[in-house]
Structure formats: structure tokens, C-alpha cells
Amino acid sequence: MRIAVEGCSHGELDVIYDAILAEEQSSGERVDVVLLCGDFQAIRNATDLESLAVPLKYRRMGDFHRYYAGEKTAPILTLVIGGNHEASNYMWELYYGGWLAPNIYYLGAAGSVDLGGIVVAGASGIFKRHDYTAGRFEHQPYSPSGIRSVYHTRQFDIIKLGLLQRPQIFLSHDWPNGIEHCGDVTALLRKKPFFREEVATSTLGSPPLQMLLDALHPAYWFSAHLHVRFAATVYFGDAGQSDTLAVRSNTILNPEVLEISDEENATAVSAVAMPAAVPHRPETTQFLALNKCSPRGDFLHFFTLPTPADPFLHASTEARPQVPLLYNKRWLAITRVMDPYFSLQRRQMPLPSIQDPSLRERICEEEARLDTLFADKVNPLDVRAVQHFQHTAPASATAYTSQHRRFLSVEEIAKIRASALERRRKRGAAQRSVRAYQNLDT
CATH class of the missing domain: 1.20.5 (Single alpha-helices involved in coiled-coils or other helix-helix interfaces)
Structure with missing residues (x-):
């Protein structure tokens, strides 16, 4: 399966798809799926701009409304996570994931799907300490603070993701805290010298995402947010290299990373207690952050992964084959088991630890229940058969x-x-x- 990954979209869908199709023409290799790492900006109409947390001079319609209206169709199956510059009112409608437009699927505030045999997981938003342990209390129309807190990562979603088994691909908008030390940090600081203080104080990136990286060990991790291309390799356990991230204390500093074009005031750095990570395995994670969509490039990455769907995808045909998109059964089980803890109030009830044996046992029991429920069903996990795109607002630049x-x-x-x-x-x-x-x- 050939995969294209892009950093911050900023509403430039036409440019992104044109660049991917041009690469297909030059390489002769067809892209099967596109992964977008946030700041997607699913603006359906001008009213959605009121829920977009950017200064007024940056508020513009972008390209998405044409795909939502049906004037255009995404030429390749596209998976999306959210960032810190989104039409948060529309993203909230699909909190658990769903079709933003035909052939464009949002993973939700947190989510995981099976993509032709590849497990993809993702976390939307960015980390802010003061909202991390809160419930989903924001209401529309958003207040000046609510329009920003609505995209802040919540502990509830991080714990759910931490209960997954190892995904092949993980998507986040934020960077995991400390990831810069697993790559060429000197080159990074040459490109972004204003990161120097955050690097020196270990406050660049998200501590909850660092915890997930250490717990899940995904084969690939892609991020965006900081508008720079940066590659790193993370080694775990006895893989033969220093375990840079895994040896950290369970108390990690709050990263108040630079938010491009965001007027939110930074708060003081403070400590956040994180759950202990699972025992290390001799594995590595290839990390890559990508730039925003711009004429300067560096916003796309292409790579290939072997999958069970390859014979079907590689069959000689003029039409682009439809990549199988399935629900991740374990994620469904996790979502059901964790649902009693979901809060729509500012106050979040105490959450269980990802190490809690009884919690993991309940998830296994729920998976067994789903197996029984789906036993006589045909393709019960097929996302396209279960969820269908629907217009929920006018589709126009009005x-x-x-x-x-x-x-x-x-x-x-x-x-x-x-x-x-x-x-x-x-x-x-x-x-x-x-x-x-x-x-x-x-």
C-alpha cells in the first residue's frame, strides 16, 4: 500500500491533491491513501469561520466547502485528524469519527481504524495543562476561551488510546515531548532557533503523546503543528540504542509550544503526572514531522507498507481501487467500556489507569461480545457500510x-x-x- 502523508493542511486541499497526483504521474506509482495531520479546516460555509480559532486576518473559506458540497470529490481516500485551527463546531459533530465529506474520513478526537490490514490511530488537538483533565464542557456558540479549549487534548482520550495494542501508524498534530532528542536537534534549531529555550527546558511537545509513544511503540508516527520537517528514530528496550524517551520520569513538564498564528496567551510551565508506561519491547518508531502546505514544499511524504490488501490494490485496472476501511474492533470495545467515564461537564470524574487489570479484562470481554454479535454478519466492521456522509449544514461560501x-x-x-x-x-x-x-x- 502506497501512502501519502501531509502536515498542516490549512484548507489547501486542491494544492495537496494536485501535488500527490503530480507525484503519481512522475513516479508511475499510484497512491492508495492520504493521511493529513491536522489544521484541516473543514469550513462548510462562512458561519463555520466563527468557530475557527485564528486571528480575523487568517479567516478564509479554503477549498473544503467545494468537497463538502459535492462540486469536487477527494480523488484518494483521505484520513484526517484535527489540530488547533479547525472548524471545531463541525469536528464536534463527529467526535467519535465520521465522513467530513465523501472520501474524507475524520478519526475523531481520538480514534483508530483498520486500513486494509494496517492499524492507524490518531489523536486530534494540542496539549494544554489547564484543560487536560477537564471534561468536554464547551458549548456553542463558543466563548473566547472555549473556542480554544475545545481543541485541547483530554486525558480521557489519551487513556483510551493507551489501551490499544501496537498500531502500525500513529497520527498526531502535536509532537511527543522530547522527540527532538531522537533526531538531529542541532539542525532543527538552525531552522527554528526560537525553539531553543523549549528544547533546553524539555518543554517542546506534548507529555501525553510521549506517554503514548512509550506505551504503544507504533512503527511510524507522523506529526505537524510546528511547520518544520523533522525526522527521528526512537529506540525502545534493548534495541541497541539509548532509550531516550523511555527513561524519563513519570512526571513531565508541560510543553507550551509555539502555536503558529494563534493569539492564545502562554501559561507558566508546570508538572503533569502521567501514568507509568508498559514494559518496553525491543522495537523502534520512525517519527516524521511535516511542514505546512506551502510553495516551499516539505509538506508531503510518500512511503509503502506491505498489507494483506496489496494483491487487490496492485491489480491492473484503470479505476483507483477502493482501499478497505474497517473499524478497529479493539477500539470499539475500548470506546464502549470507557463510555461511563465520558463527561460533558468541566469536572471529569476520576479515570482508571491504563494498567488496571480489571479495565483490560472488561475490554477483552467486550471484544468477545462483539465477536459473538458479529458472528452471522457480513462485513460488520466495514465503515462504508455502517457510516454514510450526510450534509448537516449549508454547503456554500455564505x-x-x-x-x-x-x-x-x-x-x-x-x-x-x-x-x-x-x-x-x-x-x-x-x-x-x-x-x-x-x-x-x-
Whole structure:
């Protein structure tokens, strides 16, 4: 299976797909699946821009709304995770994962699927200590703080991911904390010198993702967020190299990493207690962070993995074969067992440890129950047979106003805002004139 991976999308779907199709033409090798590592920006219409946590000057429609509307179709099956610049209102609708548009599948806040025999897992969002142990308390319309906290990683989702068995591929937007020490950190600092303090204080990256890396040992880990290409190899156990990440203490510092184009204020560095990792195995993880989609390149990576679906995928045919996309049965079992702990309040009830034997036993029992339930079903884990894409909002570059029961174009919205600013300016000028007159009168 030939796989294309991309860093921060920033709404540039046309550019990404054009670059992949061009590489197919030049290499003569067909790409079977595309993996996007966050900041996807699934903007369906101008109203969704109000849930996008970026400064106003960066708010734009991008390409996604055309794929959502059906004007265009993703030419290759695409798996997506979320970052810190998303239409969070739409992502919340698919918290457990689902089709953002035809042929574009979102893994959810956390999720795992079977991709033609390859287990892919992913964690959306970025880490912030003050929200990590909270529930999913945000409500629409988002407050100035809620529009940012909604994409912050939660301990609930990290624990669920930590209960997986080893996935071949893991996707995250954030970097795992400390990963820079497993690669050429000197070259990284030449490209991004403003990371120097965070590297020196071990605060670059996400401690929860470091815990998952140490617990799961995925064969490949792909990230984005910091807008730089960076490769590293992580060695575990007695694989013959220093176990750079695994030897860390179970208390790790909070990474307040640079958030590109994000106006959120940084908070002080503080310690976060993490669960102990599972016993090490002599394995390695190949880590690669990719750049954002830009004319400078470095935002795509192509590689091949052997899968049971290869004979089908490699069959000579003009049409692009449909890669099997299945639910991960263990992830379904984990989701069901952990559901009683899910909170929609700020306060999160105490969560079990991933080392809890009774918790793991309940997950195994749930897997056995699913086996029985699916025994007489045909392809019961086929995502395409179970979930179907549905429009849940208007698909256009317009915004809806309940006042006028109609849609406003982007240009009309700009005019309304300009008019409001002009009225505010005139009102301020009039008030200054009155005060000046009163001063003269006295």
C-alpha cells in the first residue's frame, strides 16, 4: 500500500491533491491513501469561520466547502485528524469519527481504524495543562476561551488510546515531548532557533503523546503543528540504542509550544503526572514531522507498507481501487467500556489507569461480545457500510442569519462589519465633540 502523508493542511486541499497526483504521474506509482495531520479546516460555509480559532486576518473559506458540497470529490481516500485551527463546531459533530465529506474520513478526537490490514490511530488537538483533565464542557456558540479549549487534548482520550495494542501508524498534530532528542536537534534549531529555550527546558511537545509513544511503540508516527520537517528514530528496550524517551520520569513538564498564528496567551510551565508506561519491547518508531502546505514544499511524504490488501490494490485496472476501511474492533470495545467515564461537564470524574487489570479484562470481554454479535454478519466492521456522509449544514461560501432567514455572502458580511465600524467611529467622534463643547461651556 502506497501512502501519502501531509502536515498542516490549512484548507489547501486542491494544492495537496494536485501535488500527490503530480507525484503519481512522475513516479508511475499510484497512491492508495492520504493521511493529513491536522489544521484541516473543514469550513462548510462562512458561519463555520466563527468557530475557527485564528486571528480575523487568517479567516478564509479554503477549498473544503467545494468537497463538502459535492462540486469536487477527494480523488484518494483521505484520513484526517484535527489540530488547533479547525472548524471545531463541525469536528464536534463527529467526535467519535465520521465522513467530513465523501472520501474524507475524520478519526475523531481520538480514534483508530483498520486500513486494509494496517492499524492507524490518531489523536486530534494540542496539549494544554489547564484543560487536560477537564471534561468536554464547551458549548456553542463558543466563548473566547472555549473556542480554544475545545481543541485541547483530554486525558480521557489519551487513556483510551493507551489501551490499544501496537498500531502500525500513529497520527498526531502535536509532537511527543522530547522527540527532538531522537533526531538531529542541532539542525532543527538552525531552522527554528526560537525553539531553543523549549528544547533546553524539555518543554517542546506534548507529555501525553510521549506517554503514548512509550506505551504503544507504533512503527511510524507522523506529526505537524510546528511547520518544520523533522525526522527521528526512537529506540525502545534493548534495541541497541539509548532509550531516550523511555527513561524519563513519570512526571513531565508541560510543553507550551509555539502555536503558529494563534493569539492564545502562554501559561507558566508546570508538572503533569502521567501514568507509568508498559514494559518496553525491543522495537523502534520512525517519527516524521511535516511542514505546512506551502510553495516551499516539505509538506508531503510518500512511503509503502506491505498489507494483506496489496494483491487487490496492485491489480491492473484503470479505476483507483477502493482501499478497505474497517473499524478497529479493539477500539470499539475500548470506546464502549470507557463510555461511563465520558463527561460533558468541566469536572471529569476520576479515570482508571491504563494498567488496571480489571479495565483490560472488561475490554477483552467486550471484544468477545462483539465477536459473538458479529458472528452471522457480513462485513460488520466495514465503515462504508455502517457510516454514510450526510450534509448537516449549508454547503456554500455564505453565512446564515436567523434574523433575515436568508444567507449573506462573504462580501455582504464584510460590508456590514465595515458599516458597524464606521458607525462606531462616528459615535465616538460625536461623543468627543459633546465633551469638547461641555468643556468650552465651563
